[in-house]
Amino acid sequence: MSLLNYVVVSIVATILRFFPWPCKTGLYDIGQPDRDSPVLVTCNYRLTVARVQKALQGLNAYLLVANSRGINVWCAATGGLFTNHDVISVLKTSGIEERVDHRQVIVPQLAATGVEAKVVERKTGWKLIWGPVYADDITAFLEGKLEKTRGMRVVRFPWTQRLETAIAWAFPISLVSALVMIPLWREAILPLVLLVWGLSLLIFLAFPLYSRWLASEGRRIGFTLFDFGRGGFQVIVWGAIMFGLVAHAALVGDLSWGFVARWGVASLGVVLMLSLDLMGSTPVYKSGLHEDRLLRVVLDQDKCRGVGYCEDVCPRDCYHVDRDRHTATMPRAERCVQCGACIVQCPFDALHFRSPKGEVIPPETIRKFKLNLMGKRLVR
Numbered sequence: 001m002s003l004l005n006y007v008v009v010s011i012v013a014t015i016l017r018f019f020p021w022p023c024k025t026g027l028y029d030i031g032q033p034d035r036d037s038p039v040l041v042t043c044n045y046r047l048t049v050a051r052v053q054k055a056l057q058g059l060n061a062y063l064l065v066a067n068s069r070g071i072n073v074w075c076a077a078t079g080g081l082f083t084n085h086d087v088i089s090v091l092k093t094s095g096i097e098e099r100v101d102h103r104q105v106i107v108p109q110l111a112a113t114g115v116e117a118k119v120v121e122r123k124t125g126w127k128l129i130w131g132p133v134y135a136d137d138i139t140a141f142l143e144g145k146l147e148k149t150r151g152m153r154v155v156r157f158p159w160t161q162r163l164e165t166a167i168a169w170a171f172p173i174s175l176v177s178a179l180v181m182i183p184l185w186r187e188a189i190l191p192l193v194l195l196v197w198g199l200s201l202l203i204f205l206a207f208p209l210y211s212r213w214l215a216s217e218g219r220r221i222g223f224t225l226f227d228f229g230r231g232g233f234q235v236i237v238w239g240a241i242m243f244g245l246v247a248h249a250a251l252v253g254d255l256s257w258g259f260v261a262r263w264g265v266a267s268l269g270v271v272l273m274l275s276l277d278l279m280g281s282t283p284v285y286k287s288g289l290h291e292d293r294l295l296r297v298v299l300d301q302d303k304c305r306g307v308g309y310c311e312d313v314c315p316r317d318c319y320h321v322d323r324d325r326h327t328a329t330m331p332r333a334e335r336c337v338q339c340g341a342c343i344v345q346c347p348f349d350a351l352h353f354r355s356p357k358g359e360v361i362p363p364e365t366i367r368k369f370k371l372n373l374m375g376k377r378l379v380r
């Protein structure tokens with residue numbers, strides 16, 4: 001893929017981040033692969049494929065693009081759209097088995113919420129290895145004899161990703177707002193669009209400044225910004241915006257009840273839209289809208305054999321596995337984002353979720369039912 005193509009794909013995928021963008025599934029040759037070249041699987045989200053191809057430039061490898069319905073790896077796997085069947089299907093139908101002498105396939109770690117290593121291995125005879133979270137680490141992972149460092153396992157939310165997320169929110173919201181305003185109030189379009197972009201950039205770029213106050217406990221389900229327990233923060237934001245607008249209108253002599261009413265409704269709409277509690281748009285914080293945010297992972301020491309799959313797939317580095325003593329512990333359990341990957345992959349069912357009321361959600365439920373956008377396990 002040319003650099004220009006890559007830039008175009010990146011821009012389009014960023015402004016339309018919340019929409020699927022499928023590309024062709026099947027086998028892609030990278031460089032001039034031979035019978036010993038590594039085999040990697042990814043999803044068929046256009047941007048992901050472009051990033052993996054770019055990361056693999058200069059190497060010889062096979063890339064298997066599996067059907068994830070045009071959605072990125074983590075969302076598709078967690079939502080039941082990137083499954084065992086999709087990985088098995090691409091291994092069996094792409095022709096890769098005739099192209100290589102080995103049976104080792106690297107699958108992105110974030111697929112561990114929906115793709116079960118032991119099922120794929122049993123049904124295909126391929127050994128599944130969890131690759132790094134980010135495409136940029138693939139080369140180092142391959143050069144490091146398929147050993148993942150901690151940095152390769154953990155999700156991050158750097159400013160580049162925060163900027164992308166802010167754009168992904170601001171673009172569709174400002175577009176819809178502008179279209180709605182065309183027949184109603186044209187003069188308001190520009191300030192409204194600027195307001196949406198300003199708030200969106202502020203919320204995501206400033207994330208590290210307020211993230212320490214984000215916590216699951218005490219948060220309500222509903223239209224809450226980063227809810228400090230009472231859910232009143234968005235009212236303060238709305239009040240501040242209205243105060244600024246009214247003060248400005250009074251200064252330029254343009255203040256009227258019509259002005260206050262129209263701007264009151266418009267700015268409240270913007271604040272509510274941007275108050276969806278980040279809506280799971282960050283990889284490090286579970287939205288208060290998600291029902292499963294209060295679940296806790298429970299580790300049954302009697303069943304654990306210390307094989308370490310949990311540590312290998314946890315994107316938040318919650319685990320420590322002592323391979324000499326064959327034990328696992330969760331010294332950083334508070335970082336958990338309830339993705340379920342560890343529970344899905346544990347071969348001895350030593351892990352399960354427990355609700356605040358003490359209900360046990362067994363591994364079979366997590367494997368069978370996937371999350372919808374509201375954090376309910378509904379999708380089979």
Ligand code: SF4
Nearest residue numbers: 304305307308310346
């Ligand atoms: S994957 Fe299961 S058995 Fe293995 S260390 Fe983790 S909890 Fe223990």
Ligand code: SF4
Nearest residue numbers: 314336337339340342
């Ligand atoms: S401990 Fe939490 S974040 Fe880590 S894999 Fe398990 S469910 Fe996901």
